[in-house]
Amino acid sequence: xxxxxxxxxxxxxxxxxxxxxxxxxxxxxxxxxxxxxxxxxxxxxxxxxxxxxxxxxxxxxxxxxxxxxxxxxxxxxxxxxxxxxxxxxxxxxxxxxxxxxxxxxxxxxxxxxxxxxxxxxxxxxxxxxxxxxxxxxxxxxxxxxxxxxxxxxxxxxxxxxxxxxxxxxxxxxxxxxxxxxxxxxxxxxxxxxxxxxxxxxxxxxxxxxxxxxxxxxxxxxxxxxxxxxxxxxxxxxxxxxxxxxxxxxxxxxxxxxxxxxxxxxxxxxxxxxxxxxxxxxxxxxxxxxxxxxxxxxxxxxxxxxxxxxxxxxxxxxxxxxxxxxxxxxxxxxxxxxxxxxxxxxxxxxxxxxxxxxxxxxxxxxxxxxxxxxxxxxxxxxxxxxxxxxxxxxxxxxxxxxxxxxxxxxxxxxxxxxxxxxxxxxxxxxxxxxxxxxxxxxxxxxxxxxxxxxxxxxxxxxxxxxxxxxxxxxxxxxxxxxxxxxxxxxxxxxxxxxxxxxxxxx
Numbered sequence: 054x055x056x057x058x059x060x061x062x063x064x065x066x067x068x069x070x071x072x073x074x075x076x077x078x079x080x081x082x083x084x085x086x087x088x089x090x091x092x093x094x095x096x097x098x099x100x101x102x103x104x105x106x107x108x109x110x111x112x113x114x115x116x117x118x119x120x121x122x123x124x125x126x127x128x129x130x131x132x133x134x135x136x137x138x139x140x141x142x143x144x145x146x147x148x149x150x151x152x153x154x155x156x157x158x159x160x161x162x163x164x165x166x167x168x169x170x171x172x173x174x175x176x177x178x179x180x181x182x183x184x185x186x187x188x189x190x191x192x193x194x195x196x197x198x199x200x201x202x203x204x205x206x207x208x209x210x211x212x213x214x215x216x217x218x219x220x221x222x223x224x225x226x227x228x229x230x231x232x233x234x235x236x237x238x239x240x241x242x243x244x245x246x247x248x249x250x251x252x253x254x255x256x257x258x259x260x261x262x263x264x265x266x267x268x269x270x271x272x273x274x275x276x277x278x279x280x281x282x283x284x285x286x287x288x289x290x291x292x293x294x295x296x297x298x299x300x301x302x303x304x305x306x307x308x309x310x311x312x313x314x315x316x317x318x319x320x321x322x323x324x325x326x327x328x329x330x331x332x333x334x335x336x337x338x339x340x341x342x343x344x345x346x347x348x349x350x351x352x353x354x355x356x357x358x359x360x361x362x363x364x365x366x367x368x369x370x371x372x373x374x375x376x377x378x379x380x381x382x383x384x385x386x387x388x389x390x391x392x393x394x395x396x397x398x399x400x401x402x403x404x405x406x407x408x409x410x411x412x413x414x415x416x417x418x419x420x421x422x423x424x425x426x427x428x429x430x431x432x433x434x435x436x437x438x439x440x441x442x443x444x445x446x447x448x449x450x451x452x453x454x455x456x457x458x459x460x461x462x463x464x465x466x467x468x469x470x471x472x473x474x475x476x477x478x479x480x481x482x483x484x485x486x487x488x489x490x491x492x493x494x495x496x497x498x499x500x501x502x503x504x505x506x507x508x509x510x511x512x513x514x515x516x517x518x519x520x521x522x523x524x525x526x527x528x529x530x531x532x533x534x535x536x537x538x539x540x541x542x543x544x545x546x547x548x549x550x551x552x553x554x555x556x557x558x
Contacts, residue, residue: 169325169367171318172375173551177255178518179248179334179360181224187357188221189214196353199234201343209347213354218481218502223357223509228338241277241338242286244358248334249287252362260364262328264291269320269329273302273309273513275542276399276409277336287332298324306397306541307477309333310361310513311549315382321367328368334360335512342408349408355480359511359518377551380534381435385428385546387420396420397542418486424546425487425538429465432548436470436534467491471550472533474498475519477540478505487538500527513539529557 187195193211196202202210226247228240249272256262270293272284279286282301287293298320305312310333317329337358342349366375387393396412411417434442448463468491476487478501488498500519503526504511508518516537523529530553537549 169322170372171321171379172366172368172371172554173377173379174328174364174366174371174375175256175260176361176363176517176520177252177259178514178521179251179255179358181247181358185224185227185230185358186222187225187230189219192225192354195230195232198232199343203345206345206347206350210350210354213351216481217354217509218484218505219355219357219509220506222507224359226336226338226358229341234341236338236341238279238339241336242279244338245274245277245279245283245286245334245336246290248358248360249283249332249362250290252332252334252360253287253291253330256330256362256364262330262364264293266328267293267297267330268324268327269317270297270299270332271302271313271317271329272300272332272334273305273313274334274336275304275306275309275512276340277338278303283332304542305513306543306545307335307479307510307512307515308539308541308545308547310363310516311382311537311539311547312384312541312545313513314363314365314379314549315384315547317365318379318382321365324367326368327366328371329365331363331365332360333363333513333517335514340407340409342406344402344404344406344408346402346408346410348410348413349402351411352409355510357509357511359508359514361514361517363517372554375554376557377535377553380550380552381432381548382550383428383432383435383548385424385431386543387424387427387545388543390423390544392416393420393424393544396544414482418482420544421483421486421540421546422490424540424544428546428548432550433465436536436550437465437467438469441465441469464490464492467536468493468497470534471536473520473523473527473529473535474500475516475523475535475537476501477538478502478508478510478515478519479540480510481505483540496527513541515539524557529553531555 192214193207196207196210226240226244228235228237228244257264270284270287272282272287274283277283278301281289282299284299284301288297288299300313300316302309302313302316310331313331313333317331321327321329335356337356340352340356342353344350365379372378392412396417398410399407400410401407412420433445437445442465445463445465448460451458452460452462474493474497476484476498478484481502484498484501484505487493488495500522503522504515504518508515511518516539520535520537523535529535533553535551535553537551539545539547541547
């Protein structure tokens with residue numbers, strides 16, 4: 054009996070299995086990566102050793118002779134000139150090899166420090182099945198039938214739904230659409246898989262990418278954070294490699310997709326010949342507010358199901374098929390201000406019902422404007438032509454030198470910097486405000502209004518629905534710049550600027 058237990062214990066701690074040589078392969082690959090990332094250091098050491106050795110041979114270099122090194126070199130050269138031809142050739146060869154190594158060393162340092170181009174190969178957006186479409190009438194009838202809301206909450210949502218700018222063909226997840234609603238963890242996971250796998254499958258089909266070719270995976274979803282993470286969920290579904298770098302971003306709000314793009318950009322600077330996939334979505338199932346606080350009911354009428362998958366690469370072989378290259382990315386977070394920090398805030402109401410509270414309209418727009426101003430102060434010098442920068446500087450000086458004249462602040466013409474605008478479809482008021490302040494035309498903001506009308510506020514993925522609309526309706530020509538602008542909790546204002554590498558129809 055004791056012998057059987059002992060054998061069972063040994064089997065548990067020392068299971069019989071065939072050795073996994075994959076770990077050995079990864080170990081050698083890690084050594085290769087170390088050599089690749091530190092090649093200029095290794096070459097520098099080799100070059101220094103080579104030159105030191107040459108000096109020792111030709112000058113009989115010693116620590117005591119450091120002061121008269123120059124004279125020793127001159128004497129050595131004279132002696133070598135007086136010697137036979139073979140010695141001269143050896144000297145020439147040694148000096149030539151030293152120069153070649155020095156040139157290689159300089160070139161390697163330059164290439165290692167140069168910023169690598171990040172290509173946007175392609176992207177896809179998710180479109181729900183037609184049976185999940187929600188009209189205004191259906192939304193209100195369903196809101197009445199579920200029994201969560203009192204009459205005041207129902208009336209408030211009915212007034213809002215017709216003013217939000219949403220159309221009659223947006224989508225809600227199956228868990229909310231069912232009667233009675235099923236808003237458990239399992240249905241939230243089903244929504245996540247439905248959206249993210251739908252985006253991924255389309256991306257694989259359009260690009261020919263295979264799951265095992267993905268080197269970096271970044272998933273952003275603010276309000277649904279299961280364990281294991283959504284990034285692990287995708288890796289499990291598609292059986293990705295164990296050395297794939299995966300990241301799961303939460304709580305970053307509607308600007309999280311630009312945060313993910315910026316993270317991927319920095320990772321692609323240090324990981325050579327790699328591909329990165331960014332998945333952006335928001336999970337609605339467990340975040341349908343069921344209380345009566347007006348500031349928390351607004352999200353029910355705005356947010357809808359959506360998602361996007363973006364393939365990025367720093368491989369030179371992808372440059373010929375890529376749609377865009379990343380020109381600039383700017384992130385701003387105003388969390389140091391209490392007003393900005395509390396503008397979009399998840400909490401429980403007095404009945405312990407969880408939801409997201411939005412600041413009142415004017416206060417929220419003030420926070421948006423402050424974050425936008427900071428973002429543009431960084432982005433402007435990167436993208437604006439000199440003529441606009443000079444006008445802005447002259448206006449700034451005039452306002453400082455002549456404060457009594459109350460000279461209005463000059464707003465640069467960003468239409469001279471960008472050809473297309475993807476303004477986050479957060480709501481009609483946000484789009485109206487930016488259209489007015491930037492002096493944009495209805496044509497410029499059409500992608501944002503069309504996305505809000507057709508899909509609703511899909512959170513971080515909305516800027517990709519807008520870019521998809523631009524490609525289909527406005528067309529994009531080679532060399533044109535696209536500006537993606539998004540706002541999120543924190544409060545954040547993030548920008549990404551893309552340059553088209555070819556005509557996109």
